[in-house]
Every structure is written in C-alpha cells, then in structure tokens.
Amino acid sequence: MTGTGVETAVFVALMGVMLLLGIVASRWRRPQDIHNLEEWGVGGRAFGNWTTWFLLGGSMYSAYTFVAVPALTYGVGALGFFAVSFATITTPLSFVYSTRAWSVAHRHGFLSPGEFSAARFGSRALGAAVAVTGIVATMPYIAVQLASLRAVLQTVGMPGEWPLLAAVTVISLSTFRSGLRAPALLSIAKDVLLGWVVVAALLVVAMSGGWGETFRKAGEHFAATPSKTDGLLLGGSMGQTAYLTLVIGSALSIFAYPHALTTMLAAKDRATVQRNAAALPIYCMVLGLMAMLGFFALSQGVTPVSRDLNTIMPQMFQQLFPAWSAGIALAAFGIAALIPAAVMSIAAANAFTRSIYRAYLHPAATPAQEARVSRWTSLVVKLGAVGCILLLDPAFSVDMQLIGGVIILQTVPAAFLGLMTGWFHRLALIAGMVAGLGLGLVQLYRIPQLGAGGVVVKAHFGGSITTVDGIPVYVGIVALLVNLAVVVFGTIVLRLLGVRTGRDATRPDDYDADADDPMVKRLETLLDGLPSNPAGVHAAGRGQRYPY
Amino acid sequence: MAPPARRARSGYWLLAIPTLAPLLTPLYDRATPMLWGIPFFYWYQMACIVLAIVIISGVHVANQRSRGLGR
Numbered sequence: 001m002t003g004t005g006v007e008t009a010v011f012v013a014l015m016g017v018m019l020l021l022g023i024v025a026s027r028w029r030r031p032q033d034i035h036n037l038e039e040w041g042v043g044g045r046a047f048g049n050w051t052t053w054f055l056l057g058g059s060m061y062s063a064y065t066f067v068a069v070p071a072l073t074y075g076v077g078a079l080g081f082f083a084v085s086f087a088t089i090t091t092p093l094s095f096v097y098s099t100r101a102w103s104v105a106h107r108h109g110f111l112s113p114g115e116f117s118a119a120r121f122g123s124r125a126l127g128a129a130v131a132v133t134g135i136v137a138t139m140p141y142i143a144v145q146l147a148s149l150r151a152v153l154q155t156v157g158m159p160g161e162w163p164l165l166a167a168v169t170v171i172s173l174s175t176f177r178s179g180l181r182a183p184a185l186l187s188i189a190k191d192v193l194l195g196w197v198v199v200a201a202l203l204v205v206a207m208s209g210g211w212g213e214t215f216r217k218a219g220e221h222f223a224a225t226p227s228k229t230d231g232l233l234l235g236g237s238m239g240q241t242a243y244l245t246l247v248i249g250s251a252l253s254i255f256a257y258p259h260a261l262t263t264m265l266a267a268k269d270r271a272t273v274q275r276n277a278a279a280l281p282i283y284c285m286v287l288g289l290m291a292m293l294g295f296f297a298l299s300q301g302v303t304p305v306s307r308d309l310n311t312i313m314p315q316m317f318q319q320l321f322p323a324w325s326a327g328i329a330l331a332a333f334g335i336a337a338l339i340p341a342a343v344m345s346i347a348a349a350n351a352f353t354r355s356i357y358r359a360y361l362h363p364a365a366t367p368a369q370e371a372r373v374s375r376w377t378s379l380v381v382k383l384g385a386v387g388c389i390l391l392l393d394p395a396f397s398v399d400m401q402l403i404g405g406v407i408i409l410q411t412v413p414a415a416f417l418g419l420m421t422g423w424f425h426r427l428a429l430i431a432g433m434v435a436g437l438g439l440g441l442v443q444l445y446r447i448p449q450l451g452a453g454g455v456v457v458k459a460h461f462g463g464s465i466t467t468v469d470g471i472p473v474y475v476g477i478v479a480l481l482v483n484l485a486v487v488v489f490g491t492i493v494l495r496l497l498g499v500r501t502g503r504d505a506t507r508p509d510d511y512d513a514d515a516d517d518p519m520v521k522r523l524e525t526l527l528d529g530l531p532s533n534p535a536g537v538h539a540a541g542r543g544q545r546y547p548y
Numbered sequence: 549m550a551p552p553a554r555r556a557r558s559g560y561w562l563l564a565i566p567t568l569a570p571l572l573t574p575l576y577d578r579a580t581p582m583l584w585g586i587p588f589f590y591w592y593q594m595a596c597i598v599l600a601i602v603i604i605s606g607v608h609v610a611n612q613r614s615r616g617l618g619r
Contacts (some may be wrong), residue, residue, distance in 0.1 A: 078577075084593050085570035091600050092563040095607070212585020233577055233589055240573045247570065271612065278604040284597045292590060 004157060007318065010327025011156050011334070015167075018189055018335050022174030022182040022342075052267040053276050054187040055180075059263050059344070060254070061087075061283040063148030063337035064141075064401060066197075066290050071309040073294030076230045077222050081291050082243050086250040087284040095277035097255060098264045100419045102273050103513040104506055105265050112258050112347065113415035114355035120418045122502020123426035124359050129433055130411045131355030134258040135348045135381065137408035140400040141257070142341045142385035147400070149337035150389070151310035152330050155318055165386070171338040172382050175346060176375050180266055183342040186335060193332035197317075198286060200329065204320050205296055214292070217299035232295075238472055242465050245474035246402070253405040253476065255416040258347035259340070270514045341382065349377035402464035403444055406476040410436035413487045419511070426502040428490030436483030443475045559607045566600035 065083070072080030101116070110116050113134060118127025146164060153163045174182045205211065215232060222231045234240050254260050267273045290313070297316040305311040317329040353374045358365050365373070388400065414429045447463045466475045495501070576592040583591040 078589060081590065081593065085596065088570050088593070088597050088600050089567050092567045092604055095563060095604050096560065210585060212582075215585055215587060215590075232587055233579060234573070235577075240577055243577075244571065244573045247573075271608075274608045274611075278601060278608050281597045281600045281604075284600075285594065288590075288594045288597065292586075 004323065006323040007327040007330070008156050010324050011330045014193070014328065014331035015334055018186055018331070019170045019174060021189060022171065022186050023177060051184055051188075052263070052272055053279055054191055055184040055266060055343070056263050056276055056280060057187060057191060057283045059183065059187070059259055059340045060280075061287060061336075062340035063145045063152075063333060064340075065283075065287045066194075066333050066336055067148035067151060067310050067313050068144055068401070069287065069291050070294035070297065070313045071304075073291045074298050074312045075294075075309050077218070077232055077295075078234050079230075079239065079243060079246075080294060081288075082246040082250070084284060084288045084291055086247045086254075087287055088281060089247065089251045090254045091277050091280050091284070093251065093255065094264075094280070095274055097416065097419055098277065099270050099273045100511045101255075101261060102264055102267065102270060104419070104510045105261070107510045107513050108506065111262070111265065111354050112351035113256060113261055113411065114258075114351050117411075117414040117418055117429075118355065118359070119505040120422055121414065121424065121426040121429060122504060123430075126414060126426050126430055126502075127355045128359060129430055130414050131258075131351040133407060133411050133433065133437070134256070134351050137404040138258060138344045138348045139381065139384045140388050140404035142344050142382065143388035144401045145337040145341045145344075146385055147389050148310055149334055149341075151305075151308055152314045152333045152337070154305055154308070155311055155314035156327075156330055167334070167338065168341070168382055168386060171342050172345075172379055175342045175378055179371075180262070180343070180346055183339045183346075184266070186339050186342075190332060190335045190339060193328055193335070194286070196325075197329045197332050198289060200321060200325055201289065201293055205293075208296075208300065208320075211292070214296045214299045218295040221298055242472040242474065245477040246465075249409060249474045249476040249480070250402070250405055252412050252416065252480070253408045256408045256411045257344075258351045259344040262347040262350060263343060341385065345378040345381040345385075346374070348381045349374040352377045402474070402476070406440040406444060406464060406474075406479060407437065409476040409480045410440065410483050412480060413484060422504045422506070423491065424487055425491040425494040425499070427499065428487045428494055431490050432483040432485075432487035435486045436479040439482050440475055440479030443478065447475075559610050562603050562607055566596060566603050569596045569599060 069080055069083045072083075074080075104110070104116065108115075108119055110119070112131060114127040114129075114131030117130045118124050146168065149167060150161075150164045153167070171182075205214065208214075219232045234243050264273055264276075267276065293316070294312065297312050300316065300320060302312060302316045302319055305315060314330055314333060317326045321329065353365075353370050357373050358370065362369065410433045413424060413432055418424070443466045444464065447466060464475050465472050466478065467473070468478060570593060576589055578589060579587040581588055
C-alpha cells in the first residue's frame, strides 16, 4: 500500500469506528426513556467529573482549535493567539458564573439561556429573542467546524461537498438517536487520539530544530511580507486594542452560546462544574500548542491546498508525519469537528423547543413531543450550517465564528449579566438587543475582505475588525457597548415612567442550590428506577414550573 | 425577610488574578525575555494558563474544605 493509501485507510477506519460509537451511544448508561428532552438534550443531567470534562473539551475545543486557529497564526501571526488568552479567562469566570447558571437551571429545569432570561426578567418575548439570536449565532459556529472538516477531507483526497455531506448525515443520525450521549462518548475517544497528536507534534518540532528555529523562520517570513498587520508581535497600540477586544468579546460570548450552557447543565452537581473549571485550562495548553504549530507549519514551508488556509494543519501532518500517524491525526481533527457540530445543534434545538415551541406554539407539550421537536430542529440547524459555508466563504473560518460572536454577544446582558442582577427592565433588554444587533450587522456588512496588496476581494462581511476613530476594534465589543448603554438608559427611563417590570421567577437562593437541594431530585434515583415516573430531574414539579 | 445565609466563599477574589493577567496586552506584547527560543508574548500567555489551573484548583479545594467544616 502507498503512503496515502495507509493514511486514508487509517483515517476511514477510525472515523468509521467513531461514528458507530456515536450510534450505539444511546445504550450507554441507558435511561428509562430517551424520548424525553431532559435525557436527549442534557444527558439526564447526570454526567460526572470525567464525562463532563471530556464533553466540554470536545465541544469547546473543537476543530476551531486544531484547524482554524493555527490557520490564523499561519496567516497573520500574533493576532491569532488571541484564542489562547480568551480561552484562559473563561475558566475563572466559569468557576463562578457557570455554577450559578447550573444551580438556577437545575431548580427551574432550564435547558437554554432563553428560558433563563424569560424567567429572570418575566418576559416570554425576551426569552424567544434570546433563543432566536442564539440559534442564528450558532449556525456560523457550526459552519466553522464543517469548513475545518472539509479541509481535512480534502487533505485525505476526498474533495468537494459530498464527503462533507456524508459525514454530516452520519453525525446527524447519531445525534438524532442518542442526543447528548453521542458527543459525550465520542469526546472521550477523540481525546485519546488527540493525546497522540500532541505527543507526536512535540516530537516532530523537537526533531526539526525546536521552537527557537520555528519562531526565527516565522519571524523572517512575516518581515518579508508586504502586509503591516502580520508579525510575531502585535506591534503597537493599534494591534493591541484589536487583540484585547477580541479576547474580551470572545470570552463573554462563550457564556451566551447555548451549547456552552448545555454542556455545563449535563454535569451532575456544582462541584463537578467547579472541578471542570479548574481542569479546563489543560485544553487551553493544547490550544496554545496548536496555535504555535501554525508557525511551525510556516517555518517548514507547508502551503495550503487550493488557497484554503484551513488545510494548513492537515497538510502539515500529512507532509511531516508517517502515513499511519497522519491518519490518526486527521481522524482526530475530523471527529473534533463533528462533536461540537452535534453539541451545538442539540443546544440550538433545545433553545427552539423550550423558548419558542413550548412558549408559543404548544404550551402543553409532553416530554416526548419536546424531544421529537428538538431532534428534528437539530437536523435543520445542521443544514443551516452547511448553507453558511456554501454562502459565506471568508478567508479565515475564524471570521465566521467571530461574526457569530458579534450576534451572540448581544444576548450577554439578558443571559449572562442576568445571572448577577435582575435590575434590567425587560423592554430595555429587548431594545438593547435590537440596537446591538442592528449596529453589529451594519458594521459587519461594511467590512471588506482585503486580499494581497490591499485589493478588495469581497465588498461585504469580510471580517470582524472595524475601526473607531482609527483604532481597530472587534465589532462585537462596539455593538455590545451600545447595547448596554441602551439597556441601562432604557431601564432608568422605564422605571422613572413607572412601566411595570417583569416578575422575576427566580429567587436569590436559586443561584446557590446544589444537587443535594431538596427541590432538586437526584437523577440517579430516577435512573435506577422509580417506576412509572415521568423521567428527568424536574418531572416532579411539572405543571407549575412555567408561571411566566 | 432576612436574606438566606450564603455559603462561605473564601478567596474568590483570587480568581481576579488569572482573569486579568491575560488582559495586560501592552505589557506582554514583547519578544524578550525568550524562553526556549519562544518570544515572551507566547510563553507569558501559556504561563497564564498554568496560573489559572493553580489558582482555580486552590480556591476550589479551600471552599470544599470550608463547606465540609461548616456542616
């Protein structure tokens, strides 16, 4: 067999085993009733330390990490490293705020940020707005994953859209069947492969002259390019402002994305969430290593296939690794793209089912109906993502995630700041969200994509950095500041005018409730058999759970 | 109505350190001192990750312990 033959064989075999694993995942810790949104959508809220950690790693540190970020450092240098710092600062924040979100969601049976916002600010419309925004923002994020997968498939010699559609179809089927259990099980398998990739990459770097050589050559390359925005350092206050706003904006957006919440809600208690926050930085190290591998690819003269920078990492592993080892790495990247695609589509589906289907269309929906609606919605969301890559085609797929970030950031006041305060007025929050989204989208529309030598390749939606008074900043932050200004000002005015505020359905102690809380039934007891009980932690409270 | 008693939260302020350290962009945007040939910009941000692990673990352990004693 030839080298590429071995590589393709290893890749196809591993992908096949993985996808099979996803399909049988519904049998893993088999619940009484998978046809229930608590089971399908958040794995019964019973995942322990390890499963939660792997699942979080699988859904937050995705193909974005392994393919898109190195593509960015390869292309522009230091700016691409923002992903490392943004991932780092989410961990201490998550230690505090994800535990609060976990507690309040457990007491009230929330599955998505929209439900929380609706309860916190007493407004069904606000909940629906947050849910829709979340779903729209998730699609380009899934598209990033699929674009990375396409690059991997292209490298193993399967170009075009069909292999991509085939892979998406298989993962959709396994998600449809097993819900959150499928990506959880796949994440564990993926990290085993990934461990190998990290060790192999470090060995190859060490054997090829080490990091000193890598950075020296990369520095020479950036010095030789005509572009002033690339380089090994940010180069002055302009680059630093862009970098800082990207870090802050991306970090905040993580707390507003539905999929981040879904993963945390699958944890079984507060201590699990906190231990995970302490251990997640380990994935940040891997992210940092991958980002630096972008420079390594540069120093080794690796070039992208058909000018798709996403192919840099797959190409590097193909060119510098033995064939079988490259096959393992590529399979790890492929799975790393499919897991988050599955988790994100589940989360978006939960958001739709709870904040729109049940809130407006069918308030008396049974758990089985909810699960069915979510299953079909998850398919629609994946198709939407496929549409995103075919329609938008930005130079860096990170830009798609950053465009999604601009959108999701506008739900930060309702979904994230709401965890700390219920002061905001529901109408002001809606007005702020509309203002932020409007401004953000107009600015994104006005950003052209510049090719080599400053030629405009595409007139609109070409990136996510704009300039305010000549200083480059991330659009998401500008829009969020406007949003916040409207929210604060609007709340003051509405309160002065005496417009009725929404009724806050949460209580202060809801944010500290743990799994041993008398109001939160442990799922294990249900799993281990309480006969003829509607499944799920919150089944007992049905009927009076949604006073809003 | 008296607010419900909050659980002991010792040392949460320490979490501000790993949150703010990666935000000091103007201070770490420099090449020297290098470590194993890696410019300061890169290894500083990697070091922040280690700092985050240490501090978050410390705060978590301290709080689990104080909760245990409080019961």
